[in-house]
């Protein structure tokens with residue numbers, strides 16, 4: 001049996017501090033290849049699958 005939780009990840013900060021990179025790594029489990037500088041905030045959703053045996 002499996003269930004799914006979704007957690008919204010929101011990071012605030014100055015441009016160029018690594019918001020997009022951090023949020024992408026947390027939510028997609030991948031290093032962001034060509035990050036673009038973001039003003040204000042970066043948001044994504046982390047999906048967590050739980051498998052119960």
Ligand SMILES: Nc1nc2c(ncn2[C@@H]2O[C@H](COP(=O)(O)OP(=O)(O)O)[C@@H](O)[C@H]2O)c(=O)[nH]1
Pocket residue numbers: 013014015016017018019020021022035036037038039042
């Ligand atoms: N040294 C270092 N550079 C980083 C790190 N995270 C992001 N960067 C670099 O910082 C720059 C801005 O990253 P980005 O994620 O676009 O920042 P944002 O403007 O806050 O979204 C990019 O050139 C990234 O490659 C880190 O942990 N260490």
Ligand SMILES: [Mg+2]
Pocket residue numbers: 019020021035036037038042
């Ligand atoms: Mg960015």
